[in-house]
Amino acid sequence: MKALMIQGTASGVGKSVLVAGLCRLLARNGVRVAPFKPQNMSNNAAVTIDGGEIGRAQALQALACGIEPTVHMNPVLIKPEGDEKAQLVVRGKVVGSLEARRFREDRIGWMQMVLDSFAILQAQYDVVIVEGAGSPAEPNLREGDIANMGFAEAADVPVWLVGDIDCGGVFAALSGSLYILSTSENGRVKALLINRFRGNLALLDDALIWLEEKTGRPVAGVIPYLPLELPEEDAPYRHQNFVSSYLRGENVLRIAVIAYPRMSNSDDIDPLASEAGVQLRFVRSAEELSPADLIILPGSKHVASDLAWLRAAGFVPELERHLRYGGKLLGLCGGMQMLGLSISDDAVDGACVEGGAAGLAWLPVSTTMQSDKILRQVDQLSHRFGGHRVTGYEIHHGTSEGATTELFPFFACSDDKQVWGSYLHGLFEQGAFRQSWLAEIFEFSGDGRDQQQRTLASLDLLADALEQALDVELLSPLLATANMAKQVNQSS
Numbered sequence: 291m292k293a294l295m296i297q298g299t300a301s302g303v304g305k306s307v308l309v310a311g312l313c314r315l316l317a318r319n320g321v322r323v324a325p326f327k328p329q330n331m332s333n334n335a336a337v338t339i340d341g342g343e344i345g346r347a348q349a350l351q352a353l354a355c356g357i358e359p360t361v362h363m364n365p366v367l368i369k370p371e372g373d374e375k376a377q378l379v380v381r382g383k384v385v386g387s388l389e390a391r392r393f394r395e396d397r398i399g400w401m402q403m404v405l406d407s408f409a410i411l412q413a414q415y416d417v418v419i420v421e422g423a424g425s426p427a428e429p430n431l432r433e434g435d436i437a438n439m440g441f442a443e444a445a446d447v448p449v450w451l452v453g454d455i456d457c458g459g460v461f462a463a464l465s466g467s468l469y470i471l472s473t474s475e476n477g478r479v480k481a482l483l484i485n486r487f488r489g490n491l492a493l494l495d496d497a498l499i500w501l502e503e504k505t506g507r508p509v510a511g512v513i514p515y516l517p518l519e520l521p522e523e524d525a526p527y528r529h530q531n532f533v534s535s536y537l538r539g540e541n542v543l544r545i546a547v548i549a550y551p552r553m554s555n556s557d558d559i560d561p562l563a564s565e566a567g568v569q570l571r572f573v574r575s576a577e578e579l580s581p582a583d584l585i586i587l588p589g590s591k592h593v594a595s596d597l598a599w600l601r602a603a604g605f606v607p608e609l610e611r612h613l614r615y616g617g618k619l620l621g622l623c624g625g626m627q628m629l630g631l632s633i634s635d636d637a638v639d640g641a642c643v644e645g646g647a648a649g650l651a652w653l654p655v656s657t658t659m660q661s662d663k664i665l666r667q668v669d670q671l672s673h674r675f676g677g678h679r680v681t682g683y684e685i686h687h688g689t690s691e692g693a694t695t696e697l698f699p700f701f702a703c704s705d706d707k708q709v710w711g712s713y714l715h716g717l718f719e720q721g722a723f724r725q726s727w728l729a730e731i732f733e734f735s736g737d738g739r740d741q742q743q744r745t746l747a748s749l750d751l752l753a754d755a756l757e758q759a760l761d762v763e764l765l766s767p768l769l770a771t772a773n774m775a776k777q778v779n780q781s782s
Contacts (some may be wrong), residue, residue, distance in 0.1 A: 291767040292412060293447045296483075297422035297438055299463035303454035304485040306347035307520060308513070309421045311752035316417060318753060319769055324415040325351030328404045329366040329397070329423055329437040331376070333554035333591040334521075336715075337665050337683035342382015343367065346557060347421070350521055353742070354749050362407035366400055368435070370565040371552065371592050381407070384663050385655075398434040401444060408445055416771045420447060427470035439475040448480045450510055456486035461497060481510035481764050488515045489707055511759035518748040520562055521557035543734045545570040546582040548605065548625075550596040555589040555685075556735040558622050561718035567734065576608040583732060584618045585609065587625025587717065593688075594647050597628045606650065618731060619652065619709040623686050626701060626711030630655030630690065652709040653702045655692040663687050668714055672760050675730065678723035682716030699723075707731070 296312070298305045302581035309325055309709075316323040325348050336359060344364035352359035361382030368388060369377040378388040381404070405504035411418050424431075426449075434440065442449050451467060453460040464482050471479070482501065488495070491512060498509050504555040547559055549572040556572075565571040571578055590596040600606065613619065630649040634657070669681045673696070680699045690713075693701050699717055703710045710731075718724040718741070725736040 291448065292771055293408075293418045293420060293445070294423060294768060295420035295442050295447045297426050297442075297449050297451050297479075299425055299427070299451065299453040299460075299467050300457075300503070301424045303452055303457070305421050305452060306351070307518065307752065308452060308483065308485065308756075309419050310347070310351045310354040310520070310749060311756045312419050313351050314749040314753040315756050316419070316471070316768060317355050317638040318750075321769060322414075322416040323355050323490045324357060324411045324418050325355065325363055325421065325721045326408055326411055326418050327364045327421040327423065328408070328441045329368070330364050331368040331370065331423065333369050333552065334557060335367065335369070335379075335555070335685055336603065337667050337685055338363075338382060339667070340382065341665055343379055343663075343665055343685055344382065346521055346555070347652070349633065350745070351419075351421075353745065354753075362410050365404050366397075369554075369591055372595075377591075377757055382665075397436055397543075401434075401436050401440070404436050404441065404558060405444060408441075417768055420445075422449075426451075426475065427467040427468070439471065440476065443474065447478075449478050450481045450483055451479050451507075452483040452485050454485050455512075456488065456515060460484055460503055464501065468505055468507075479507060481761070482507050483510050483651075484512045486515045487512050505593055508761065508764065510761050510764045511756070513759050514755055516748075516751060516755055518752060519560070519744045520748050520752075521745070541567050541735060543568045543584065543728070543732055544582050545584045545586060546579050547572045547586045547588055548600065549574050549588075550590060550599050552592040552596050553588050555623065555715050556592045558588060558715050559586065559716060561721075561724055563742065563743055564739075565728075565736050567736075576604040579605070579608045579612065582617060582619060585612055587619070587621040587628055589622055589686075590628070591623030593624040593627050593678040594633060596624065597633070597647060597649070600619055600628065613652070613708055617708070618757040621709075621711040622717065623684075623713055623715060626653065626655065626713065627657045627686075627688065627690065628708060629711055630657055630692070630702075633659065633688075633730050639724075652704060653692070653711050654704075655690045655702050655711060656689045657690040659688040661687075664689070668699070670698060672723055672726075674698065674700075675723055676726040679720055680714070680723050681720060682714045685715060685778065686713060 296305050296309050313323050313325055327348055330345035332345045334346040336346050338358050338360050339358040342361035348364040349359045365381050367379035376388045378385050397521045423437035453463045468476055562568055629652045631651050632649050633647045665685055667683045671677055672680045699714045700712045701711050721738040721740040725738040728734040728736045
């Protein structure tokens with residue numbers, strides 16, 4: 291079996307994480323494996339080695355495989371700019387806008403390009419693990435589908451269907467999804483998965499027997515609920531009520547992140563949230579900001595609109611108060627642009643008044659929006675903060691004036707060192723740099739652990755759980771592919 295597709299009964303059931311776990315499990319067993327998602331919708335993106343952008347989840351899955359991400363792993367990326375419009379990225383490059391009313395018609399022409407990218411990966415790897423999007427059982431999205439069964443049928447790929455028991459109703463979701471599928475699509479589903487189970491597995495025995503008899507499909511496994519520290523890609527508003535932990539004591543750093551409507555690349559915050567002495571929360575109202583030592587303005591897919599929302603929601607007086615009492619501000623990418631003096635020629639964002647928009651004027655930065663998007667990976671030493679290595683990527687429209695090169699990886703800071711800004715996503719991934727910056731700015735003792743170490747530890751925990759939970763007979767065809775490839779290479 292050279293490919294397997296993981297589809298789900300709904301968004302958020304764990305498809306991205308399970309694909310990453312399968313990739314990790316296969317890679318640890320010597321399988322040359324790669325991830326693939328035909329169509330993704332997310333404002334959390336990563337920059338690839340070949341200079342394009344793909345969904346953040348596919349970059350994580352590539353890490354699980356031990357390979358560099360490429361644009362072929364996610365050939366179609368849709369980045370929402372509002373309820374009716376999205377930016378369309380094809381093989382890593384922006385090609386225009388996508389309107390909701392024409393979504394079904396416009397995507398019909400993408401199938402061959404998606405199949406070509408899939409074929410490129412299949413030629414390079416023993417196995418490709420494919421991730422679906424949302425649910426395959428949506429009657430309004432069936433025509434022209436390239437994300438789920440439309441792709442699986444065109445590429446002739448078997449499917450495992452996963453449901454989330456932690457949400458409730460998993461047996462109805464799995465059996466109901468199969469009921470909605472066409473006869474050929476239904477037959478393509480070879481096994482079922484139940485994700486995020488808590489408790490004694492014996493309690494499910496009768497229900498699993500019922501499910502197998504009802505659907506005629508084997509249950510490939512019941513995956514336990516796991517305490518994973520992995521970057522999330524979906525559910526941009528998941529942070530609305532999120533608090534990393536409630537801490538007391540002197541060496542506690544309290545961070546508030548403003549979760550505006552079009553927040554992007556929220557995983558930039560993960561390394562800070564993972565610090566043992568950090569209490570981090572995402573807020574949607576100005577009243578929630580206090581108390582905070584640091585307030586972060588994260589990336590934004592629609593800078594002008596989110597800046598207008600920030601003002602209308604009453605955040606500016608609270609931010610001014612925060613600064614008067616010695617608090618710190620950090621703007622990342624679009625958040626940094628908001629903290630600057632001005633944003634001009636904003637045709638790309640489409641929400642500025644004619645002539646541009648005034649920024650919050652806490653950083654000496656002026657930004658001019660441009661149609662071309664800047665995409666680049668960064669791996670450089672920060673001489674300002676201990677000479678430590680900093681890695682990450684830039685992904686933004688617009689160029690800004692006012693940079694201070696000696697501040698790298700920061701683009702600018704205020705004279706009083708209270709306000710900082712950076713274009714670099716993944717800014718705090720490297721533990722030594724993060725520890726140095728936190729010590730200097732907050733006199734806070736960070737743990738200095740690289741975020742990738744945390745991520746790989748979670749991927750290994752997930753792979754261990756899958757190895758224990760998955761039916762050996764269903765998993766073995768994927769593992770056997772590597773042995774067959776080795777035999778072919780040896781004989782040739």
